[in-house]
Amino acid sequence: MRRFFFLLILVLIVLQLFRPDKSNVSASPSKANINNFVTVPAEIDQLLKTSCYDCHSNNTSYPWYANVQPVGWWLSHHVNEGKNELNFDAFGDYTLRRKYHKLEEIDEMIEQEEMPLTSYTLIHKNAKLSAEQKTQLIAWSEKARKEMEEIYPIDSLKRK
Numbered sequence: 001m002r003r004f005f006f007l008l009i010l011v012l013i014v015l016q017l018f019r020p021d022k023s024n025v026s027a028s029p030s031k032a033n034i035n036n037f038v039t040v041p042a043e044i045d046q047l048l049k050t051s052c053y054d055c056h057s058n059n060t061s062y063p064w065y066a067n068v069q070p071v072g073w074w075l076s077h078h079v080n081e082g083k084n085e086l087n088f089d090a091f092g093d094y095t096l097r098r099k100y101h102k103l104e105e106i107d108e109m110i111e112q113e114e115m116p117l118t119s120y121t122l123i124h125k126n127a128k129l130s131a132e133q134k135t136q137l138i139a140w141s142e143k144a145r146k147e148m149e150e151i152y153p154i155d156s157l158k159r160k
């Protein structure tokens with residue numbers, strides 16, 4: 001038993017040597033931030049920053065336990081996966097179709113309560129969206145799509 005614990009502790013110590021890269025590669029907000037492409041009212045901007053930016057921007061604020069492996073790997077995996085799907089700091093670099101589609105997905109993810117991830121809101125209580133905040137975000141994503149529809153022909157935004 002003793003030897004087992006000794007081994008376990010040794011393994012945990014060795015694990016600490018393998019640190020995932022932190023994902024804050026460029027400045028946030030960046031030039032490609034969503035704010036520069038569709039209207040994001042201050043209230044909405046604040047909601048997105050509080051509830052989504054840790055996994056969907058270049059500005060992740062890492063908790064102290066991100067330095068403890070294997071927790072750090074797990075967090076890093078979430079952040080990388082989240083940013084690959086949607087990065088509010090890279091939104092401007094997306095094609096028109098992708099921008100439009102991501103706005104639809106935001107609507108859907110919030111409606112279905114898939115975002116923000118439960119594993120996140122368990123710890124970040126302030127990131128949990130109230131019914132009113134959900135309605136606000138959904139209404140905003142619809143408005144943002146309307147805004148795009150007014151500028152661009154619909155077939156450049158979605159396939160028929």
Ligand code: HEC
Pocket residue numbers: 048051052053054055056077078079081082083085086102105106109110115116117119120
């Ligand atoms: C703890 C990390 C985390 C937080 C916080 C978070 N997300 Fe995500 N998000 C992810 C991950 C991981 C994925 C990719 C896997 C998946 O779809 O479950 C993702 C995927 C998405 C997608 C992509 C769907 C697609 O298929 O195109 C959207 C849209 C999205 N999130 C919106 C949001 C919004 C809006 C918020 C804030 C209200 C938010 N997320 C908060 C981690 C997060």
